[in-house]
Amino acid sequence: MNALTRRIVVTTAAVSMALAMAACGKAGDDSKGSDKDKGGAKSIGLLLPDTVTARYERFDKPLIEAKIKELCSDCTVSYDNAGADASKQAQQVNTMITKGVKVLILDAQDAVGIRSSVQAAVDKGVKVVAYDRLAQGPVSAYVSYDNEKVGELQGQALLDALGPKATPQSKIVMINGDDADPNAAQFKAGAHKVLDGKVDIAYEQSGLWKDTVANQKVTAAITQLGKQNIAAVYSANDTMAGGIATALNGQGIKVPLTGQDADLAAIQRILTDHQTATVYKAYKPEADATAEIAVALLEGKDVTSVADTTAKSGSGQDVPAKLLTAVSVTKANIKDTVVKDGMYTVAQICTGQFAAACKAVGLQ
Incomplete structure (x- = not known):
């Protein structure tokens, strides 16, 4: 060599x-075990329930992520969506545990069914924040709106729209949310508080938060009651109101119709008299409060400065809570609510076919 x-x-x-x-x-x-590989000492998980409801991907996710980054520049956020599949969300919780997230923000697809997953997360030292829906199990905090009050706003909007036609003989169709969502029961309770005794709830079913199911239910109600006998329709949210509006329009029925979430399509239906009202729950205050609580839990700080009240979960826990106040939106206050807050611009609302309706209410 x-x-x-x-x-x-x-x-x-x-x-x-x-x-x-x-x-x-x-x-x-x-x-x-490096922090990066295991999720990190400053790792937060975010699980949202579905992609059908427009708000989650469009507003909740980016707002929560942005506020977390503002409060904690070196925090990481892991995100997933259940796609309206409760078993899938349970698996996503397990994945978040495996990743090593320290705090989990959870908007439960099935608030009852997710209980064992919440317990499993807590057993591994993960703090769980229930977002928008109060999941059962040992959650550390809960952020939402006063959901019974939301139902009251919806019921009152229906009565206001009916005016003198609101009598104990007036037949109302009521399409509620998914029974797996504890908020649905609260919306329903609030609406009944306002409507019972003043109108006749002649047909009541769950629309499962789906426009297709709500359309089918209202079509069945029209067949059962007769289209001339329906005075108004209560819809628990705007996604279902879209399917309901299609069913009503197809039968030539024009009656008051409620909603919730202030979806863009709902605002446009309100402008064109295909929906009467929606409930605006500003997403930013809800997202901001949730992010503040999540970061506080991550840092081992007290959360009661944000979670200034309590709520009792379906599994009996008294949970520190932040409950915000919603607003009813009709033609009269679109400009002073969703436009003023920057949720939508006038240009987004007042596209070609809605231009004349916008002009009529002073949006252009």
Whole structure:
């Protein structure tokens, strides 16, 4: 072996040893578990329930993520969506635990069914914040709106729209949300508080938060009651109101119709008299409060400065809570609510076919 060959062999061996030592060092680091690989000491999970309801992907997710980054620049956020599948969300909770998130923001697809997953997360040291819907199990905090009050706003909007036609004989169709969502029961209770005794709830079913199901239910109600006998329709949210409006329009029925969430399509239906009112629950205050609580829990701080009240979950826990106040939206206050708050611009609302209706209410 000549000198040049010996130098090449020695150099190659040295490089190989260096690489091997580096690899061993990296393996050793992994065995200890780096923060990055395990989710990190400042890792927050966010699980939302579905993609059908427009608000979650369009507003809730980006607002929560932005506020967390504002409060904690080195925090990481892991996100997933259940796609309206409760079993899928349960698996997503397990994935978040495996990732090593320290706080989990959870908007439960099935608030009862998710209880064991919440318990599993807490058993692993994860703090769970119930977002918008109060999941059962040992959650650390809950942020939402006063949901019974939302139902009262919806019921009152229906009575206001009916005016003198609101009598104990007036037949109302009531399409409620998904029974797996505890908010649905609260919306329903609030609406009944306002409507019972003043109108006749002649047909009441769950629309499962789906426009297609709500359309089917209202179509069945029209067949059962007769289209001339329906005085108004209560819809628990705007997604279902869209399906209901299609069913009513198809039968030539024009009656008051409620909603919730202030979806863009709902605002446009209100402008064109295909929906009477919606309930505006400003997403930013809800998202901001949730992010503040999540970061506080991450840092081991008290959350009661934000969660200034309590709520009792279906599993009996008294949970620190932040309950915000919603607003009813009709033609009269679109400008002073969703436009003023920057939820939508006039240009987004007043596209071609809605331009004349916008002008009529002073939006252009």
